[in-house]
Amino acid sequence: MSILIDRQTRALVQGITGGEGRFHTERMLQDGTNIVAGVTPGKAGESVEGVPVFDTVADAVAATGANASILFVPPPFAADAICEAAEAGIELVVCLTEGIPVHDMLPVRRYVDLAGARLLGPNTPGLISPGKSKLGVMAGYIHTPGPIGIISRSGTLTYEVVHQLTALGIGQSTCVGIGGDPIVGLTFADLLPMFEADPETEGIILIGEIGGSAEEEAAALIEREISKPVVAFIAGRTAPPGRRMGHAGAIITGGAGTAAAKIAALTAAGVTVAPSPAEIGSAMAERLNS
Amino acid sequence: MKIHEFQAKEIFAAYGIPVAPARAVASVDEAAAAAAEIGTPVVVKAQIHAGGRGKGGGIVLAHDLDGVREAADRLLGHPLVTPQTGPEGRTVRTLLVEQASDIASEYYLAITIDRARRTAVVIGSQAGGVDIEETAARDPDAILKEWVEPAIGLRPFQAHRLVRKLGLPASAVRPATKLVLSLYKLFCAEDCSLAEINPLAITDDEQLVSIDAKLNLDDSGLFRHPKAQALRDLTEEDPLEVEATAANLNYIKLDGNVGCLVNGAGLAMATMDLIDHVGARPANFLDVGGGATAEMIEKGFRILVGDPDVEAVFINIFGGILRCDILAEGVVAAAKAVDVRCPIIVRLEGTNVDAGRGILANSGLSFQTATDLREAAQLVGAVAKGGAS
Numbered sequence: 001m002s003i004l005i006d007r008q009t010r011a012l013v014q015g016i017t018g019g020e021g022r023f024h025t026e027r028m029l030q031d032g033t034n035i036v037a038g039v040t041p042g043k044a045g046e047s048v049e050g051v052p053v054f055d056t057v058a059d060a061v062a063a064t065g066a067n068a069s070i071l072f073v074p075p076p077f078a079a080d081a082i083c084e085a086a087e088a089g090i091e092l093v094v095c096l097t098e099g100i101p102v103h104d105m106l107p108v109r110r111y112v113d114l115a116g117a118r119l120l121g122p123n124t125p126g127l128i129s130p131g132k133s134k135l136g137v138m139a140g141y142i143h144t145p146g147p148i149g150i151i152s153r154s155g156t157l158t159y160e161v162v163h164q165l166t167a168l169g170i171g172q173s174t175c176v177g178i179g180g181d182p183i184v185g186l187t188f189a190d191l192l193p194m195f196e197a198d199p200e201t202e203g204i205i206l207i208g209e210i211g212g213s214a215e216e217e218a219a220a221l222i223e224r225e226i227s228k229p230v231v232a233f234i235a236g237r238t239a240p241p242g243r244r245m246g247h248a249g250a251i252i253t254g255g256a257g258t259a260a261a262k263i264a265a266l267t268a269a270g271v272t273v274a275p276s277p278a279e280i281g282s283a284m285a286e287r288l289n290s
Numbered sequence: 291m292k293i294h295e296f297q298a299k300e301i302f303a304a305y306g307i308p309v310a311p312a313r314a315v316a317s318v319d320e321a322a323a324a325a326a327e328i329g330t331p332v333v334v335k336a337q338i339h340a341g342g343r344g345k346g347g348g349i350v351l352a353h354d355l356d357g358v359r360e361a362a363d364r365l366l367g368h369p370l371v372t373p374q375t376g377p378e379g380r381t382v383r384t385l386l387v388e389q390a391s392d393i394a395s396e397y398y399l400a401i402t403i404d405r406a407r408r409t410a411v412v413i414g415s416q417a418g419g420v421d422i423e424e425t426a427a428r429d430p431d432a433i434l435k436e437w438v439e440p441a442i443g444l445r446p447f448q449a450h451r452l453v454r455k456l457g458l459p460a461s462a463v464r465p466a467t468k469l470v471l472s473l474y475k476l477f478c479a480e481d482c483s484l485a486e487i488n489p490l491a492i493t494d495d496e497q498l499v500s501i502d503a504k505l506n507l508d509d510s511g512l513f514r515h516p517k518a519q520a521l522r523d524l525t526e527e528d529p530l531e532v533e534a535t536a537a538n539l540n541y542i543k544l545d546g547n548v549g550c551l552v553n554g555a556g557l558a559m560a561t562m563d564l565i566d567h568v569g570a571r572p573a574n575f576l577d578v579g580g581g582a583t584a585e586m587i588e589k590g591f592r593i594l595v596g597d598p599d600v601e602a603v604f605i606n607i608f609g610g611i612l613r614c615d616i617l618a619e620g621v622v623a624a625a626k627a628v629d630v631r632c633p634i635i636v637r638l639e640g641t642n643v644d645a646g647r648g649i650l651a652n653s654g655l656s657f658q659t660a661t662d663l664r665e666a667a668q669l670v671g672a673v674a675k676g677g678a679s
Contacts, residue, residue, distance in 0.1 A: 102483065138610065
């Protein structure tokens with residue numbers, strides 16, 4: 001088992017004929033993803049790595065039964081591409097694009113809910129269920145199938161944690177990047193219950209960062225609903241207020257969104273918060289053994 | 291992106307939001323000429339990207355032209371220290387000379403993004419002219435909020451409700467409602483992350499006027515606002531940060547002694563935390579991004595060692611798209627070119643890691659290398675302790 005994606009997932013790549021789309025389609029196929037279609041307006045009839053290309057998402061869904069989509073679409077057009085996927089009945093839309101204006105995301109986020117779709121991102125490296133399927137750009141080879149679910153606001157920090165786990169002989173059920181933007185789709189609070197319900201997942205690692213209140217909401221939910229061990233790390237303890245730390249969402253504003261507040265909320269909810277990024281994997285190993 | 295008050299007020303005027311007659315000036319003579327044209331009394335306001343200007347003496351009421359000259363001469367070209375600038379202050383290069391208003395009462399009005407609710411939110415308070423965060427902490431009920439449904443935007447009844455609750459005089463209710471709706475229109479159309487009027491004043495003759503104006507623009511929206519890009523004031527930014535931005539690097543100067551170069555924003559923040567955890571202090575945030583070239587790495591490295599506060603450099607790379615061999619080439623090229631004297635700790639992992647480590651080992655330079663983050667932390671800790679003794 002895993003969450004959100006597995007071998008049955010029928011994937012679609014929006015923007016498949018672009019440089020990024022082509023490159024990562026090849027890599028996702030290597031990591032076992034069942035890619036059934038690609039979409040680029042005006043490129044119907046072409047193929048990329050043997051994957052047929054369609055003009056619209058609706059055409060691709062009608063012809064192939066695609067049920068999940070990953071977007072390699074530049075910022076000015078990404079919000080529209082998310083809507084097109086949601087409208088066509090795609091169940092999971094993964095948007096990697098960094099730099100979508102927040103004013104575009106506000107109505108789009110609302111529309112995705114209305115259409116009954118799930119959105120991951122934007123500004124995410126995607127997700128991977130090791131050995132089964134990958135809708136993302138993370139290096140597949142560092143992952144191993146296993147019992148730990150990971151939810152993260154960061155990309156390379158997640159690779160670091162996966163690497164620590166793999167070195168300890170602990171694999172992953174699904175690793176999900178929720179994205180570094182202020183307005184994103186699926187959050188910690190949406191994903192935690194999915195891991196709780198997944199029989200393969202035995203422990204959950206939550207990688208948060210400064211800004212917003214997603215970690216505080218996760219803490220409240222963990223206290224109420226999560227019985228599996230949870231280990232967390234919050235990046236940005238040393239970040240100054242008022243400065244955007246790379247991710248558009250990683251900013252302490254008006255005294256809110258500090259690492260200290262997030263760590264306090266998670267600790268109070270029974271979560272083991274790793275004191276250093278070098279000790280996230282070992283903290284989970286200890287929780288599993290206790 | 292932050293812009294100045296005078297720039298924000300020009301945008302306000304374009305949206306019909308009331309501002310007092312004013313002119314932005316850069317010299318004492320210009321200030322006096324502007325005051326003569328507007329008519330005294332005027333307020334002379336230092337234009338810097340930081341709040342608390344009043345407390346720092348950056349806002350001066352001048353009753354005559356001599357007073358204007360005196361204020362302009364005292365402010366222009368000098369650093370202004372406010373509670374938000376840090377002890378070194380910010381150099382004042384521009385002044386706003388504005389007609390003084392007879393203020394009867396002051397209010398707070400702002401629009402921003404509520405991330406938890408995923409909507410825009412209009413915030414109002416009767417406590418205008420003071421720090422809204424202080425008001426929120428002391429008396430949360432004094433903060434009025436109207437959340438905006440993204441599908442239909444801010445509705446007139448909501449703006450009216452907010453204005454009624456603020457307790458404005460009856461004659462001001464209708465224009466204030468219109469003002470709130472205009473501010474929301476501006477907030478959306480100009481891709482703002484914050485639009486704030488603090489204070490919004492009612493004058494003795496019951497007219498509305500925006501005494502201050504603050505607009506923060508969403509960096510991600512700038513591509514569709516070519517005019518807004520020209521509003522960026524590079525003199526307000528740290529020169530090292532400007533240099534980094536030009537090279538497509540994400541750099542923020544901090545006040546520590548260990549410089550760090552990392553790929554990915556989350557890992558970069560975590561690396562800063564790690565440096566702090568072992569008893570040193572991070573000198574910067576530097577995310578070279580996923581697709582960095584050897585040239586970008588070299589540039590980033592040069593910026594790090596160009597910071598006089600840096601006593602050691604910690605390079606922490608988890609290569610994915612960014613290959614370790616590319617990283618190593620960039621670091622070696624930069625280290626050879628700039629004659630680095632401080633210790634360099636390198637932790638490489640990920641794509642082409644063996645090739646990367648080989649390049650470092652065969653470079654003839656003395657790097658301290660670590661294979662995992664724990665070992666790297668120990669090396670950074672040892673260097674920090676050595677520096678302190």
